[in-house]
Amino acid sequence: MRAQDWICQMRVFPASMPLEGRTVIVTGHGPMAEAKARLFVTSPARLKWFTGHGADPVPADIAQYATVMDREPIRSDLHGAMLLFIAGGEPEAIAELAATARELGVLVNIVDSPAASDFQTPAIVDRDGIVISIASGGAAPVLSVDIRAAIETLIPARIGVLADLARELRGTVKSVIKRFDDRRAFWEMALRGKARDLALSGDRAGARREMMRALNGSAEPATGIVHLVGAGPGDPDLLTLKAARLLREADVIVHDRLVSAGVLDLARRDAIRIDVGKTKGHHPVPQQSIEETLIEHAAKGLRVVRLKGGDPFIFGRGGEELEAVRAAGIEVQVTPGITAAMACAASAGIPLTHRDHAQSVTFASGVVKQDGPDADYRALAASNSTAVFYMGVGAAPGIQSKMLAHGRAPQTPIALIENGSSDGERRFTGTLGDLAGLVVREAISGPTIIIIGETAAFSARLPQRQEQFA
Incomplete structure (x- = not known):
């Protein structure tokens, strides 16, 4: 392959189109039309959905935002629209509708037909004031969706609050701070400092006050x-x-x-x-x-x-x-x-509570503070409860004897999960009467959760993690 074949080419341009006061039209019915309509339900655009005749009812969460008409659109319906999504129909009807829309200056997207469309719908990360689009030009929408999912994990849910505050205060900042470089320094401080922390924690009012203090020169010094x-x-x-x-x-x-x-x-x-x-x-x-x-x-x-x-x-x-x-x-x-108890139980397929076997679950430490109070073994030994011990490997003989002494039956199922949720996870099952012996025989020494109760028997029904045998 030639070196120039590796040069990246921008095949599509992801332009941002303001939606305030604009009209978006969707035609057709079914999942594809619904997906396009749903894109705009929280936007400021006017949404019109022409479902055609005999279509199923529109979902309530879309109906409250959209103007829904159970007919096909006519030419006058398209006047003043910015975008038209055509989701299904006969090829001749689609071509005629698209041609009419283009005559009126409307951009057309024919669903699942990128080559016949004026634009493609990107995968979108929507954080109110922040919108991120991932586009493949219609070539690989599944990849776009996967990339969107990855980006979703990186962007705080309330990041749009910061963008809204910046939009709200932009004019004020420009009138107070005349030099461009000084304004940029202000925004770097305002959008990355304490105001940002307040906004991401849900305190919009506090974030705004902090920005105004910074603008007035009275912001507090940076604190950790x-x-x-x-x-x-x-x-x-x-x-x-x-x-x-x-x-x-x-x-x-x-x-x-x-x-x-x-x-x-x-x-x-x-x-x-x-x-x-x-x-x-x-x-x-x-x-x-x-x-x-x-x-x-x-x-x-x-x-x-x-x-x-x-x-x-x-x-x-x-x-x-x-x-x-x-x-x-x-x-x-x-x-x-x-917490480890929940992760280990989930990995081992053990329900910590169960309508038939355990009406409560108690977390306890196998190691207590020197000269401090011990766990309440009377409650831990209840027959309709699950007991979960952290840091219990070294204390296994004591846990066993105390549980038995407080009435828990020797045949009570137990499960031990070592290095839970990691590639080195190991699981062991047995009975309470053999807890200490099981620890010794299997040389259990890593971080381990001990589960005691009827639900522990569920672990024996699940294979060990496959990573151990790869």
Whole structure:
């Protein structure tokens, strides 16, 4: 292949067309027509849908926005329209309607016929004031949809709020700040600083006030923030969209040992990464030092992400860190994660509650604070409940004896999921009377969730993860 064959060519131009005060027409019925009409239901355009005779009723969520007519359009219906989507019909009728529309200056899209259309419909990411289009010129719409799905995970849901505020204040900013370079510096600060954080958290009024303070020269100096973020059980695909965004934006990431490399790979390359991981009996970074690290970096005006395996508030000491950071006068926000119990149970096909077997579920730690209170084993041993133990491998003999002593039957099903949701996941099933022996025989040593109760038997019905046998 010649070198010039690799040169990229822009085959389509994704122009942005204002919709305020414009008319969009859809003709035809069925799924294709409905999909085109649905594109415009939240837009400011006037939507007219000519469904033809004898069509099924229009979905209610579209009918409340559109003018729906159960007939074919005539020439006068097309006057003043900007776009026409033709979804189905006889070839002769389609050609005649398209020709009439073009005579009147209307752009025509004939669904599923890119070569016969004046434009193609891109895959769209709609964030109100921000609209992103992905176009393949009609050649590969499936690829466009897949790319849209990937972009959806990167763009915050409320990013359009920032665009709306910028549009609202644009004239004021231009009248106050005369030089172009100064205006650009203002917008960089306004759209990337505290106003942005407020807007993305849902506080539109607060974001506007912060922008106005910045415009008046009275904005507060940049302040840092600490985000306590749940990294989930290890599989990057189980990370929440918000957690992934915060990772991309973080200046400093303080992470645990159980946070997987795949999750950390989502962070900025230039972010400072601080490993404060602990193992059983080995705490190289004491909890107080972790809290001091969070406060120190946030005090410099940096965005700090405290990345914790699972969920910060389930056996993650997130509550202690929250209190410490708040006491230092630094803003702290919490982003939940999928906790290990839920991820492991899902991977093993174990319902933690079940109408026939378990009317409650209790999460407990196999390791308790020295000289602190133990878990309530009377409640954990209830016959119609599921008990889930974190950090229970080393404590397995004690868990077994206490559960039996409080009335749980020796034949009660158990399931142990080691390294849950990762490629190295292993599952073991048995009975409560053999819990300690099972741990020894199978040499279980990695992070493990122990599930005790009738629902644990469901795990025996599901094959092991296929990755182990690839």
